[in-house]
Amino acid sequence: MSSLNDEQWERFEARGYLHLGRVADTAAMTALKRRIDDIMLGTAPVDYSRTMMQLDVVEGREGPGPQTRGHKGATLNYRKIQDLEFDELFLAYMRNPLFRSICARVYGRDEPVACFRAMFMNKPAGRGHNLTWHQDRWTDLDRDPLVTVWTALDPATVENGCVKIIPGSHKWGLVNPDSPSGFLDPGQVDEWIQKVEPVYLELDEGEVVLLHNWLLHSSGTNHTDLPRRAFSVCYMHAATESARGNEFSIIFGAGALAPGSA
Numbered sequence: 001m002s003s004l005n006d007e008q009w010e011r012f013e014a015r016g017y018l019h020l021g022r023v024a025d026t027a028a029m030t031a032l033k034r035r036i037d038d039i040m041l042g043t044a045p046v047d048y049s050r051t052m053m054q055l056d057v058v059e060g061r062e063g064p065g066p067q068t069r070g071h072k073g074a075t076l077n078y079r080k081i082q083d084l085e086f087d088e089l090f091l092a093y094m095r096n097p098l099f100r101s102i103c104a105r106v107y108g109r110d111e112p113v114a115c116f117r118a119m120f121m122n123k124p125a126g127r128g129h130n131l132t133w134h135q136d137r138w139t140d141l142d143r144d145p146l147v148t149v150w151t152a153l154d155p156a157t158v159e160n161g162c163v164k165i166i167p168g169s170h171k172w173g174l175v176n177p178d179s180p181s182g183f184l185d186p187g188q189v190d191e192w193i194q195k196v197e198p199v200y201l202e203l204d205e206g207e208v209v210l211l212h213n214w215l216l217h218s219s220g221t222n223h224t225d226l227p228r229r230a231f232s233v234c235y236m237h238a239a240t241e242s243a244r245g246n247e248f249s250i251i252f253g254a255g256a257l258a259p260g261s262a
Contacts (some may be wrong), residue, residue: 003101016170016215017201020149020208023096029206032231033153035089036120039081041074052082056124064129076227077127081120084231085249088259090118094233099149100252102210103235106147112238112253116145121230123161123222130220133189135175135182136213136234140243145236148211152203153229160228161220163209164198170214184216192216 001023004012012018024032038044039051048071055072056079058065064079065072072078084090094115103113116138122128137144156162169175175192176184184192193216201209211217213234222228238250249257 002097004098004105009105012210012212015167016212017165017167018210019203020098020210022206023098023151023208024093024206026206028093029153031089032093033229035087036081036153036229036231037076039087039120040076040078042071044087046087050083050086052080053078054080056122056127056129077124078120078122079124079129080122082117084118084120085115085251085257090231091251091257091259093151093231094118094251099233099235102147102149103252106235107237110253112250112255113235114238114240114248114250116141116234116236116240116248118233119231121232123219123228125222125225125227128161128220128222128228131218133184133193133216133218135170135216136211137174137182139180140246141236142241142243143237145213145234145240148213148232148234149208150201150211151208151231152205153231154227155205156201156203156228156230157224158200158202158220160222160224160226162203162228163201163217163219165201165211166193166196166216167199168196169216170212172214172216174214175216 008018035044039046049069052067052069053072054067055065056077067080085094107113136148176188203209238253251257
């Protein structure tokens with residue numbers, strides 16, 4: 001599948017999410033999993049000085065470690081790793097023709113598209129943290145990114161903390177527009193989450209889901225003996241400007257990032 005049909009677009013626009021199935025073969029997914037393990041273990045050919053990394057647990061600290069650039073030790077217990085658009089394997093996956101087609105429909109056929117973040121997300125075996133209800137948005141940007149492509153590198157289940165969403169909640173607008181991160185406070189959770197029954201996005205390994213960034217979502221703890229790994233890419237219009245002066249790599253269109261340019 002290289003594009004979505006009108007019926008699929010209607011479902012996405014109505015619900016704020018759409019299952020895309022598998023978009024890459026087994027060999028490609030195996031290579032991505034091997035590469036992210038190598039990155040965590042410090043043996044991958046990446047520039048760690050520009051790679052944002054966060055440990056799931058840090059001794060003497062309650063909750064995850066800080067999100068800072070640089071390798072933090074050879075362990076498979078990282079929670080997040082960002083800047084993966086600078087890795088040639090992950091960049092090639094991000095440029096799947098289906099993802100290009102989706103971005104063209106959302107942002108315009110001839111418009112350049114950038115990556116806000118290309119991020120590995122991990123709930124290590126028997127670990128992981130509850131991620132409370134929120135919308136994906138960032139107030140330092142002059143316009144909101146609209147779509148995220150979320151790929152399960154391992155099976156995502158209720159038991160291992162899969163994402164859960166409120167279908168159609170992207171149509172509610174910004175629930176908490178003054179929040180710099182889009183997280184709901186406890187009162188807002190009680191008010192908004194009771195409107196619709198949450199849906200658990202259980203996925204097989206290699207399956208992909210398209211998400212609207214305003215879709216309310218959360219995730220739980222991993223209660224199994226296997227990790228729950230995923231690769232999440234937020235695509236945005238390349239003309240987006242950051243009040244902090246952050247720059248973003250172009251993925252589709254003129255000036256696109258060249259493989260191996262880290």
